[in-house]
Amino acid sequence: MKLIRIRKLVLLTTLMGFVAFLNSCKDNFLVNEPPGSASESVMSTSTGVESLLIGAYDMLNGNGYFGGAMATDWTYGSGASDDTYKGTTFGDQSSFNQVERYNTNPANPYMAERWRDTYNGVSRANDVLTNLWKAQESNDPIAEDRANEIEGEAKFLRAWYHFKATLVFEKIPYIKTAEELGDVAPEKVPNDSEGWEGIEADLQFAIDNLPEDSPKGQPGRADKWAAVALKAKAHMYQNEFDKAKPLLDQIIDSGQFELVDNYFDNYRQDTENNVESIFEIQASVQTGVENNIIMAGPASHQKGPAGVGWGFFQPSQDLFEAFQTTEDGLPVLDKEDRDPLANDMNMGSDEEFVPTDHELDPRVDWTIARRGVDYLGWGIHPGEAWIRAQSNGGPYMTKKFFYLQEFSDNTADGGFDNPRNFRALRYGHVLLWRAEIAVEDGNLGYARELVNMIRSRAKNSDYVMGRVTDYTLDSQPAEEDINWDEPAANYEIEPYPVGSAAFSSQENARKAVRLEHRLEFATEGLRFFQLRRWGIADQVLNDYIQRDSQFRTFMQGASFDPQRDDYWPIPQSQIDIQSDVLTQDESY
Structure with a gap:
């Protein structure tokens, strides 16, 4: 297979082999960790933490083709707007029909997909932080500069996933590590705010601790400018223009970015990670590694010479x-x-x-x-x-x-x-x-x-x-x-x-x-x-x-109710699990 570009952040690591190697080196097999498990002793090391961080990046695409397609938000951001239709046939993916006709209910599986994928991303980011801090208390801590970068990357990702949650559900629980939450268990955090305070705090840490260039020289990692831009976006989405303005001016005045000459260079695969890109979600289909913008296939033609998708x-x-x-x-x-x-x-x-x-x-x-x-x-x-x-x-x-x-x-x-x-x-x-x-x-x-x-x-x-x-x-x-x-x-x-x-x-x-x-x-x-x-x-x-x-x-017969349809309901399955913690949007 021809490889057009190899400037990608590799999103898979051989954790199993790494665990097996550590186990083979132990003197006392009676205290070996179970083979194939990612134990605390393994993950609270430099290699383990870096591997967990790659796993946190891996959730940027989401796992669901529709409700969970977080990279592009094609279902909620476009399909629910005047830009696009669901497409295909009437009966195909009827859950999408509810989204584009503004009659979604809490049992719609797309809601469960979005909740699952955003909070899986949050969980992975928190795992990075937990094991990073444990590694720093060990006899072999990670170098301070890199440790600060790792924490900045993880907090950027934690903010990103919460941002993706609040776009859809409005009132969300902002889940931090057990150490940060103290006496409150993660599953007991209520959805009593939009999460902006936590998003902004995490992004400010990222701004203060990430370099201006991609950490480790790898495109796809969050750097300072990605954090500045995302924090500006968070303020824009709260209509806090006075707070977004200095952040945007900082990016403009930096001279680090400019518009590429050709508009479609923002979509071609041979012009990726270019001078216009501030944060780019990486994709790859190299042999043995498939990490794609997962809605690409569903959005492709079903017929014709390029008919490889679902329409x-x-x-x-x-x-x-x-x-x-x-x-x-x-x-x-x-x-x-x-x-x-x-x-x-x-x-x-x-x-x-x-x-x-x-x-x-x-x-x-x-x-x-x-x-x-x-x-x-x-x-x-x-x-x-x-x-x-x-x-x-x-x-x-x-x-x-x-x-x-x-x-x-x-x-x-x-x-x-x-x-x-x-x-x-x-x-x-x-x-x-x-x-x-x-x-x-x-x-x-x-x-x-x-x-x-x-x-x-x-x-x-x-x-x-x-x-x-x-x-x-x-x-x-x-x-x-x-x-x-x-x-x-x-x-x-x-x-x-x-x-x-x-x-x-x-x-x-x-x-x-x-x-x-x-x-x-x-x-x-x-x-x-x-x-x-x-x-x-x-x-x-x-x-x-x-x-x-x-x-x-x-x-015909559809209507948009701004009091009800401005956000989507928390999935009923999650309400059932945390009925004493989560509160459903009263419109549903």
């Missing part, structure tokens, strides 16, 4: 139309002012369909797979022939989680698993968060400058190429019907000029920044959480349901 995660018509621009290359801020764009819903690939010639932001065709446009080198997308169930999921698929055809020999499980990292925190996030704050501060000029950095990069990036003139696609068009020297669509994008109406008032500027968030990070598991923190989820999602129901009948 979930289909972009909405609403998202597609958000990418339209004016003749001047500027976004249309208000949905009611956007033009309806042609789509091939309910049309077979053997029927003629002329794609829209409306001006579009070029990021649309790096985000959405649609008819008449090249699909990552796999061929011109023919529409219905490659869609699993167009009548239910619509005519589009996502692009950001699949791999370019040129990398198809660097996959596993027939292509279902691929080694593409996920840029969880990147400089683009920092710039747009800072633009939000500038708007609220009334500094509209600076907000426009920051947004224009994002838009100028999109303008100067590589475009999807290949203008197709054959509009019947029951087979791939002949080469003479594809102009590979011409962009695939009518792309028009420009930065906002001085005096633009979009930055003439705080209200307009707020819309401009929020729309830029959507265009830049569409399908990346952020949209629902952003609508909630902006306080506009009710307005946006109910409008989306009303409009979308005319396009896709599955959403």
Whole structure:
């Protein structure tokens, strides 16, 4: 198997062999630890603690394909928003139907997946800390500098997993080590807060003790800047702009990061761990090691030459139309002012369909797979022939989680698993968060400058190429019907000029920044959480349901209740186990 990039944090270690080696060296076999067990005497050593830390990183992806897919949050952050549908067929994964129709109940297994995976991550981080502190009290302590780094990495991860829990459940128990909790057993910690105090404290320790470069020189480990960015994000999600602002300025002023030249370099597997990436969740499919962004297979096409997946995660018509621009290359801020764009819903690939010639932001065709446009080198997308169930999921698929055809020999499980990292925190996030704050501060000029950095990069990036003139696609068009020297669509994008109406008032500027968030990070598991923190989820999602129901009948009768549906219920199975400790959201 060809290895495209070997700059990955290895996530598996041979603990069993390590334990066996230690046991073989003991003089008295009567006091040997049980063979194959990871005993305290083994784990409270430098090698043991480092191995536990790798195990804590390993949970960043989660284990569940749907409710537990923590790296991307595609179920809660995108599937519950106006960006994407569940996709596939109506009866497939009915638990997802509840999420996207806003009628989830506590027995939904996705809730149990999320709870399990977040707190498994917390438990692993706490195991690192417990054994680290024991190692430091032993006769062979870890060097102080490295010990502080290990504690910083573990506390960063503990904060990360709690953050992922509170995004979904709101009120959570913040679980620390037994030593930190004192007289309170971990299973007796109530869910009486959002956990922000613990998240911020852990991240501050990480900021104070992690180096500016990846510990041990290994990409994928949390460093100081990852902790600064995550703490800024925590403040943004609490609308504490005065606390996020200096952290974001610290990152910007550091000169450590910049936008990469090409937008899609944030998604290619040969441009990973680049100058824009602040914290990147690593993936690998090397022989014997499979650590993947586990929703990649479910989100892939089920049919066609790239049909290795299950056909979930289909972009909405609403998202597609958000990418339209004016003749001047500027976004249309208000949905009611956007033009309806042609789509091939309910049309077979053997029927003629002329794609829209409306001006579009070029990021649309790096985000959405649609008819008449090249699909990552796999061929011109023919529409219905490659869609699993167009009548239910619509005519589009996502692009950001699949791999370019040129990398198809660097996959596993027939292509279902691929080694593409996920840029969880990147400089683009920092710039747009800072633009939000500038708007609220009334500094509209600076907000426009920051947004224009994002838009100028999109303008100067590589475009999807290949203008197709054959509009019947029951087979791939002949080469003479594809102009590979011409962009695939009518792309028009420009930065906002001085005096633009979009930055003439705080209200307009707020819309401009929020729309830029959507265009830049569409399908990346952020949209629902952003609508909630902006306080506009009710307005946006109910409008989306009303409009979308005319396009896709599955959403008819759905509604979003901001008092109930802003968060999801704690799994009933966990309430049953800790009925005297955990309190269910009263809305459920």
